Amino acid sequence: MLRTLSIGSRQDAGAVEATAVRPSLFTRAFVTVALAELAYFTADGVLLPALPRYVEGSLGGGDAAVGLVIGAFSVSAFFLRPWAGRASDRRGRRLLMVAGASLFALSVAGYLVASSIPVLVAMRLLTGAGEALFFVGALSANVDLAPPERRGEAFSFASLALYIGIGAGPFIGEAVIDRVGFRAAWLVSIALAITAVGLALRLPPMRPAAEEAEPGGHRLIHRGGLLPGLVLLAAIWGMAGFLAFVPLYALDVGMRGASLVLGLFAGIVVLIRSVGARIPDRIGPGRATRIALTLSSVGLAVMGLWRSPAGLVAGAILLGVGVALFTPALFTLAVSGVPANERGAVMGTTSAFLDLAFGFGPATLGFVAAGIGRPGTFVAGAVVAALGLGLVVATRLGRARPR
Template identity: 55%
Template sequence: MSTTATSKPRLVTPQFVLLGAAALAYFLADGMLVPAVPRYVAGELTGGNIAVGLAVAVFSLSALVLRPWAGRLADRRGRSVAMVGGGIIFAASVACYGMADSVGALAALRLLTGVGDAFFFVGVVTAMSDLAPAERRGEAISLFSLSLYGGLAVGPPIGEALVGVGFTAVWLAAAGLALVAVLLALRVGDTREPVVDAAEARGGRLIPRAAVVPALLLLALIWGMAGFLAFVPLYALDLGLPGAGFLLFGFAGIVVVIRSAGARLPDRLGAARSVRISLLCTTIALATIGCWRSVPGLVLGTVVLGIGVALGTPAIMTLALDRAPAAERGAVMGVVSMSIDLAQGLGPTTFGLAAAATTRNGGFLAAALIAAAGLALASRSVARR
């Protein structure tokens, strides 16, 4: 058999690299705002805890609501239109943060930033799925996610350093990076596959059937992770540790290593099998932390949770893309990515309610039940392969 016949389809093309660079520039800009916005509200706008929470949360609200429409736009008008439009809205709104003289004005601008995020994120993740060969989608999503993790790891320290210069420097630097992402997205161009069927080209439902189960599975996975990230700093203190920095670093490190060195795992194991393994790991991890109230229990649970999260997101998105026709990829990615925003709100909230009614261990156990429900759904709804 010839080498050409046995070689894998190429994944890392110049277009794929350009797309990854656009994503990295955008997520660096996004990461810079993470420490800067709360400090701006509390300092320059003299807002309290509620004001800080409002300014941070409204971003996710508009992003959550608009993701399905962003997906439809990406399907009908092209991924580049969604990325470029979203990036420009993001950059323009952030550049105006310094003009906000009240928490309400900043919150309105943050809503616009969320609009930009909805369109850019859905556009870039859908373009990535277009460029990836079907049998390497899990690997593509794993590698693509490193742009997000890299931006959100490096962006905040840069933002904090620039706050020392002045908040205007943060806003202009973040807006500038977003415009760099726009220019790179323009170089990528439209990545849609040609659609022959006219009815298919017009698009289908706002919430495609192919997206429903994967969206619920991703919700179950991220729900527990969001609660863990919000409360593990406090739980570590409960156990007598000086802090949770080494746990959070280790968790992120496990995710990055598996998503890079083990990027091909979701494709080799199969998307369905990877999803089940991921939700099983997540359930065991959260239950271990909740039942074994000790430092070893927390460390072991953190390691297993990192494995579950690292495998889960690429596998679930691959599962959704495998079920979606080419003309609905944007809509599917829009609906599935909504689960991330929803889980980041519901996870800490339900964890807090469960912890208030019982203990923080009870919060971890409640999160484990959500993951177990996702595992049951995956076992029943996802074909074994």
């Protein structure tokens, strides 16, 4: 009898321990945040093929104009993200998500009356402000709602929304443009952003408790986000150029459009982040970051040097694998050991480098395209990603990270 009780007690203890080791991730709030992200990034994805075609076709702009329009939103987003991070820590994640998606919808409504490149650039600056608020709020919510030992997995699943959005969005955007026109594409994007607002309103405020605050908290620029931010800059620079110029480069190499390439790229990311969501946690975020940067650099080089549909597809696959591993691994490194009331600041600081990449990446690569041709943009992006890999190795990021 005592032995039976002992065995039962050990079994119960093992069950409790297993539950403690693997706490629940997919709570109602976590899923709601992910759905809001899906709606928001699908709205963003609709714009990906639409904006380059609108600038070059309807507004008569060249490669440099395409780069400026695509990257303009990153200027305002860059300056606002650190402030958004601090506001997220003080006011809560929900407020930023609602405000960001609302401002996004308002800015895209401005595209309806943008009859010149300067006006469109001005509207893109507003889009960037909405991006800063929503992205920081949503990313901080993902961290808050995830158990510490499952953050890499949480980032993988949550970021599926982003890549499903930029995968499905271009198909929607190109279909709407071909059948109805650009105005209809803007309206579809607005409707999706409003859907994100409605979902975000169903969330709790998600404001970190005041008693968690520590001396030095609520910093506008968080030191812990600087090194991960520089690595993020290097990794995303080339991807930003890929997203900006692949709609036109696909036509250059004889394809009918970029929806297949963008869909394949996003599909690879979705597959790895769903089936292999725990990879960054299992192999370690540092190792995953190094592998990701290597694959991204090689993929971009393949696209630029193998100038054919096959080369574009092969490079997109490699880039997709690299991107799939990179973001969850890097953001897991960024928030490691950071108190809850400072996570927004770290996310704001780190993700500000995302805006530098999406702002200066397409803009500078636009001038590269104008000077030596569009294939050169992908080769240049490969070089920058390789420099990021060198930075990770030199600083031992993910191995012995100073706090």
